[in-house]
Amino acid sequence: MERDSWSRDVSRRDFMKVCMAVSAMLGLPFGMAETVAAAAMADGRPAVIWLHFQECTGCSESLLRASHPTVASLLLETISLDYHETLMAGAGHQAEAALHASMHDNHGKYLLVVEGAIPTRQAGIFCKVAGKTALESLQEVAAGAQAIISIGTCASYGGIQASAPNPTGAVGVSDIIKDKPVINLPGCPPNPYNLLSTILYFMTFNKLPDLDGMGRPKFAYGRRLHEHCERRPHFDAGRFAQAFGDEGHSQGHCLYKLGCKGPATYANCSVNRFNDIGVWPVSVGHPCIGCTEPAILFNTAIADKVQIHEPTPFDSYAPVDLKEKGKGPDPLTTGIVGLAAGSALGAGAVVARRLPGDSGTEENDHGQTD
Template structure:
């Protein structure tokens, strides 16, 4: 028998009451809410009907779908395939051709304003959108219809949020994110390459519980997932502060798990919850597996965060949180050239961000705190 509520679906999957409460607690934690909200989340999930989700595939590599299907506890596959009512997904549904086209048209018509849309991939708008066609219609036209009639749209992954890799210069297809293509649509940007399944789950639970989408940052990304800087939660941060760096791939520092700042890690300028939520059922994430962060959730990351293996323009031993006293100590301890001293002076002069601001959930800034040398020094 088809289950109507999320709780029913979990029970059908032999998830115990205890596990259900654990799930609710995990969702409260993921959303940055207190334990006091767990009963409210549990009540919402036991009483609210499973939301309908229509998943569109635009210019993408399908990595976001892959990420969802490979997630584990609480199994995102269960959540997406069973707990959610995923009624349309070109990648995984059995229907095809005219049958699938009719299914989508009927769902939009019959559930107008009552379903969620998910878009994976960028939307090409150049030349009337002809660079991505499905069933003889442009992706632009299909997405306009589906997103325009949705309760809200989840932009899944950086391509759907900001255009991503297809948007990179010279952007031959005029690829843009969902919000840029349809400014009037209600869009939640779940950035990342790929999107993190835990963040999708938390966003949906937030809606079911509070009847609204979570608070967002300046880029339309939910603060619960993008409100903190990767560098501040990174497991290698102690090595950064101690001046213990990987200097070459495979060197002793790399094998010891030291900081990869000098190998180009963009963690100091990236905001996401990768270090705490991780991927693949919480087993690891790029920095955890020995590769620097590439700031994949940032707009224009492919153009602005490359070369990926060139370090950020920030002098040795100086962090954006560094006080003038620490700068003095560092300068004493390290022999620095005139260029570096000039850079320090500029940084101190322009450093206006209060210590700990990011950790307190202040408005995130992707690239504004660093006022030093040019990006590609």
């Protein structure tokens, strides 16, 4: 049975546009948008319990700041959000009663969304809500959940709290919960459409989408964002910003030499952007920091360069005609120089030798100018 109308905030037209975009993101056939829409409008919205632990609430903020149409409206009318410490009107005993009523009434069927890392050192005393540690709350609520969504890098892998020396012993949900399906939506913050798409997929097919080896849905984290970056033609042509504010930076050249982690970061930020105004860090001049990749985030300095995996553009890319401009290397030269330096320094090391045609200063192996 379907509801007659969708929402006071979202028109039917906008709703169908979002369902079509979500279907495309999920890689579903064109006609499946109607099926996704029907699942979203069906009665019996899934109960969702949203717990906050060691975090900054940026993941919730990212969800609430989206608009045109408001993804928060779509999401909040698609699910029954029974408990969310930031959004719910109730507090104290009233909030706790809502949490336990939902856990009781929807036992085995509710979705648990976790935002934030879980401290484990000293029995987890570093984060307590309603007299219980985050560790106790997670274990109690996860026991009755059908599946768990770890939203953000903190819930997925521990986030900034888990970086050395990790004084609170912060970990991600999947480090603790081993007997339930856990899906990771890393990002700092993650794109709210990835959450909406994951939930709509779950409602449409009653299962979680395919995951990669790190528990991330392949539809959103299956490709490196470097592949679809708008600055990629500059990378292929060997045109790099050498310093923040220089000529290359202001011309929109590639940010690789400023430490962009895009070539090793699996995420869809360059395609599915933020705030519904078509922006993401690289589009406004800041290098990607690799926030969906714990190995990069925790082990690579922000200005260091990552290994290049795709040194040459795909065949489907438009050719880079450098001769016409009379400067710069060909894409193959860019790639070979990058690969040679990268392999010499090992995984996660720097590709920082001066490229033919670069006008910037010489760099040492750690990406620092001499």
